[in-house]
Amino acid sequence: MADAQRRESGLVVEARGHVRVLTLDRPERRNALSSALQADLVEELLRCGEDGDVRAVVLAANGPAFCAGFDLDEIRELDRRGERFRPPMDRPTRALFEVVTEVPVPVVAAIAGAAVAGGFELALACDLRVVAPGVRMGLPEAKIGMGANFGSVVLPKRIPMGIALELLYTGEYVSSEVAERWGLVNRLVPADDVLPTALGLADAIAANAPVSVRRMKATAVKGLELPLWQALRLDVGPNPYLSEDRKEGIAAQREKRAPRWSGR
Template structure:
């Protein structure tokens, strides 16, 4: 994907994914509202490219992923495309195979805060995108769910990650029943950080984003990389990983301390 310009959103894959850098944040939008933002193969490729681009851009300190419209965040994979592939006698994509890393793996390995702005229903692969994000802010009335069992599919990422995020019995209930869970219930389970009214949704997402990017990007990247790479390790091993940028020797650490002493806002250098 090319760099975002001042003229607005930059389209990926025939406009199926929009990419815009606003301030210190990259906004990635699944732009298929007529298909409830279901992901075609081109959509997945463009999303992957967008996360790689955001991860490599030093001017981007955080990332927001959302969907176009007000009906769905993402309804998962494009069933029509999958059926067309099957009817043509070809095999649909199997997770963790092929030339490219899985989108969800790329999201986990993008070492910057990722906020899922869940503007509508997030189902199947759309729910997995939510699970791969760090912070989840949802609009009232939305649902999330790993509905793959209704379609004879596998929820490869969700079946691994969901039991790590919530109690196993509840995770298996969601997987086995394929039920659509109201975001209000998901918040009680700890899967959703905030549930906000539709009319306040964009404002609340931006306000939360502002609280993140007010902090040192060196610290943010350190947190993300340490949290990701230490996942599942014994504490003694995790504490010795020492991965990501070293905040203790950074210019940002010196600036943060100096700003505190001088009672002013810090001016981060991202180094």
């Protein structure tokens, strides 16, 4: 990772062609989301959305866990000091999971270890998930008096309501094999293949017209809850039908060569 930079928060940022790799690197804390790590993730994701050269993001992690959720030691210390705890959606900064869903480029999660609590919510916020067998996943917030606000909203949109409510109410974990059957996992591969597979998916996305991909993500996310007639009339992001990339894509196909995307 010649171009990788590590932030003090424990976030490693690597530029890999048109793919940006963001790696959680707090293995001693099971990659728990401290305030500093959340802030750096939000900042980097916003930069990815602003950088026309970035066409896909891979979210990975070092160590035995993908992410154990919010840093409970940090929260407990705030409680001890008598500081006010603000719920995730009541803070002056952007909520991490919301930013992941709204970043204009696709985000692929590479999950080789446990993704629980806020770590599972982080995985749910991503567009695609590559996961190793036997990985523990779930939302145990009801067991410790937390809220799982993002998971409570998003999980019932991803899987049948009854199953989602059982996971939320009981706080029990499921394996990645079960999650795959529910459609929460795009690829189930050996642990050593998780990151290469995620990078391969990101490269495949990055090889396509960036105007088209950004438009597809924006339309899919914003149109999900709309009636069909409204969703079809959405006009979000750059219009690929009117782009230079549309002309280039057709020309490249007819001339049997690789396209040279301009992002315009």
